[in-house]
Amino acid sequence: MPPRIHFVPAEVRLRVLEWPGEKGTLLALHGLTGxxxxxxxxxxxxxxxxxVLGMDLRGRGGSEGPSDEAAYGLEAHLRDIAAVLEALAPEGAxxxxxxxxxxxSLAVAAEQPERVRGLLLFDGGPLPARAFSESLAQVLNARLEELPSLEAFRERVRAMPFLQPFDERLLPILEAGLIREPDGRVRMKFPARLGMKEAAELGAIWNDRLRGYAxxxxxxxxxxxxxVGxxxxxxxxxxEAEEHLLREVVPQVRIVEVPGTTHYTIVLGYHAERDRIVRAFVEEVLG
Known part of the structure; x- marks a missing residue:
C-alpha cells in the first residue's frame, strides 16, 4: 500500500510518510544525502x-528547504524531529x-528519553572513521548537481561502486531524490554543498557531544x-575505535554485522538477513 503523506508545520514544513500499523510506531531518519x-x-x-513514519529532513525530499544556509545543521534537525514526534507520535517511538x-537518533534518545522506546542504528552513531570521511567527500563531489537526462543519471548510479551488485529495484527510489526539468535535465533536490556544510559542522563537535551522553x-x-567499504x-x-566509543556511551548496545553490505546498501538494498534481525529487535522492543 502507498504511504499516507503528512505535512507537519514546524519552523519549516516537513513531509512525513506514514505506513499505518497497530503495534507501535517507528520513526525512520535518513542519512546526510537521503x-x-x-x-x-x-x-x-x-x-x-x-x-512506520519516515520523515524528510529539512531541505530533503518533500520538506521545505530554507534559503539561509545557516538554518541547517544538528540543532535545526533536532527541533524538527521533536515537532514530528509531537504531532504524529506523542506517545513515543x-x-x-x-x-x-x-x-x-542518539541525540534525541539522550536529550528527550521519554520520547524514545528504542534505537535501531544503521552504520552510524559516532563520527565515522577517517578513511570513510574522505570517501564521503568523494561521494558528495561525485553527485553531479545536474545531468543532461534521466538515462544519464541511471547510468551513473548503476556504476557506483558502493551500490554493487546493483539492484534495478533501486532505480525508482534513487529517482525520488531528483528534480526533473522540462528540457529533460535532472538535478538533485538537496545540494551537495549543504551536505558538505553539515558534515563539517558535525565533524567539529559531534564525538565530544556524544561522550557527554554517557x-x-x-x-x-x-x-x-x-x-564492505x-x-x-x-x-x-x-x-574498533568507533565501536569502542559507541559502547562507552551506550553500553547496552548490541552490534551485528550484515554480510555483503556497504554503508549505503545496508538500508538501500534488499537483504533477508538484515530484515530478520530488524524484525526480531522491533518485536522485542515494541511487542
Whole structure:
C-alpha cells in the first residue's frame, strides 16, 4: 500500500510518510544525502503490523528547504524531529536512523528519553572513521548537481561502486531524490554543498557531544554495521575505535554485522538477513 503523506508545520514544513500499523510506531531518519524513500526496502519487514513514519529532513525530499544556509545543521534537525514526534507520535517511538539519522537518533534518545522506546542504528552513531570521511567527500563531489537526462543519471548510479551488485529495484527510489526539468535535465533536490556544510559542522563537535551522553541513553539499542567499504575494503564507517566509543556511551548496545553490505546498501538494498534481525529487535522492543 502507498504511504499516507503528512505535512507537519514546524519552523519549516516537513513531509512525513506514514505506513499505518497497530503495534507501535517507528520513526525512520535518513542519512546526510537521503530522504524518506531510502527506507522503502525495509518497510515490508515492519509493516504490517508496525506503524512506520519516515520523515524528510529539512531541505530533503518533500520538506521545505530554507534559503539561509545557516538554518541547517544538528540543532535545526533536532527541533524538527521533536515537532514530528509531537504531532504524529506523542506517545513515543522506536527511532530507526541511518548514518546522520543514527547520530540524530542518539541525540534525541539522550536529550528527550521519554520520547524514545528504542534505537535501531544503521552504520552510524559516532563520527565515522577517517578513511570513510574522505570517501564521503568523494561521494558528495561525485553527485553531479545536474545531468543532461534521466538515462544519464541511471547510468551513473548503476556504476557506483558502493551500490554493487546493483539492484534495478533501486532505480525508482534513487529517482525520488531528483528534480526533473522540462528540457529533460535532472538535478538533485538537496545540494551537495549543504551536505558538505553539515558534515563539517558535525565533524567539529559531534564525538565530544556524544561522550557527554554517557549514562543518559538507557533504552534498548541495536547497531547494524556494514563490513564492505565505500570504494574498497579500507573505508568502512566503523573501525574498533568507533565501536569502542559507541559502547562507552551506550553500553547496552548490541552490534551485528550484515554480510555483503556497504554503508549505503545496508538500508538501500534488499537483504533477508538484515530484515530478520530488524524484525526480531522491533518485536522485542515494541511487542
Amino acid at each position: 530522504y524518506a524513500e531510502t527506507f522503502l526496502p525495509l518497510i515490508p519487514a515492519l509493516n504490517p503490523p508496525y506503524r 522506536l527511532l530507526m536512523g541511518h548514518s546522520l539519522g543514527a547520530i540524530l 549514562g543518559r541513553i538507557r533504552c534498548p539499542a541495536l547497531l547494524l554495521k556494514a563490513p 565505500t570504494f574498497g575494503p579500507h573505508d568502512r564507517y566503523f573501525t
